[in-house]
Structures are given as structure tokens and as C-alpha cells.
Amino acid sequence: MTTQPNPGDHKGEGSYEGTRDYNRRTEKFLDEHGNEVDRLAQDAAEALDGSEAEELDRAEAAGKAPARK
Numbered sequence: 001m002t003t004q005p006n007p008g009d010h011k012g013e014g015s016y017e018g019t020r021d022y023n024r025r026t027e028k029f030l031d032e033h034g035n036e037v038d039r040l041a042q043d044a045a046e047a048l049d050g051s052e053a054e055e056l057d058r059a060e061a062a063g064k065a066p067a068r069k
Contacts, residue, residue, distance in 0.1 A: 033040065048056060
């Protein structure tokens with residue numbers, strides 16, 4: 001006998017739960033910082049081009065590295 005998967009069990013790319021969580025967190029961020037988005041984006045761009053660039057590159061490389069070696 002084959003059982004049907006529970007739609008609520010679906011995880012990963014395209015999951016409804018993930019989409020709801022993303023939307024909830026995005027709405028919360030915009031509620032708290034909506035009028036600051038342009039300034040925050042400018043600050044991030046300046047960090048990528050400024051003195052923090054090397055540190056950010058190292059952090060990005062560490063995040064992309066495999067968890068196990």
C-alpha cells in the first residue's frame with residue numbers, strides 16, 4: 001500500500017512553509033526598517049567597496065565552503 005505524502009511535510013526549494021516564513025520575516029523587516037531600506041542598501045554597497053571588502057570576501061568564502069572536510 002502506497003501512502004500519499006503529507007503536503008505539510010514538503011521541505012526544501014519551493015516549500016509553502018519556507019515561502020510563508022520568508023514572507024513573514026520580510027514583512028517584519030519592512031515594518032521595522034521600511035523607511036531605511038535605501039540607506040541600508042547604500043551602506044551595504046559601500047561596505048562591499050570599502051575597507052570591509054576583504055573581511056566580507058573571507059566571510060563569503062567561509063560560508064560557501066563545505067561544512068565537512
